[in-house]
């Protein structure tokens with residue numbers, strides 16, 4: 307009877323691993339969905355339909371909850387109205403590159419093979 311499993315076909319380790327994977331997948335899915343939605347939102351202050359400059363609208367309702375990056379805009383030329391992102395400066399917020407560290411030198415001299 308030593309190799310027999312004791313009733314339960316799962317262990318808490320398996321359960322926590324499953325929960326971890328499940329939660330991780332959910333977070334990844336939500337993150338990807340957010341990225342897709344953000345990518346769909348036009349960037350900058352140019353109209354997506356006619357290319358003219360759009361005017362920012364006063365924040366109403368819960369739009370300000372999305373943050374200052376998103377705002378409603380209105381086009382005077384074609385009366386387009388929608389959400390746009392503020393043009394983000396992608397190159398500005400890049401962390402400074404650290405100089406490559408010298409590889410850890412081997413301590414002591416290795417005897418040369420003869």
Ligand SMILES: [Zn+2]
Pocket residue numbers: 353354355356357358381382383384385386
């Ligand atoms: Zn327009």
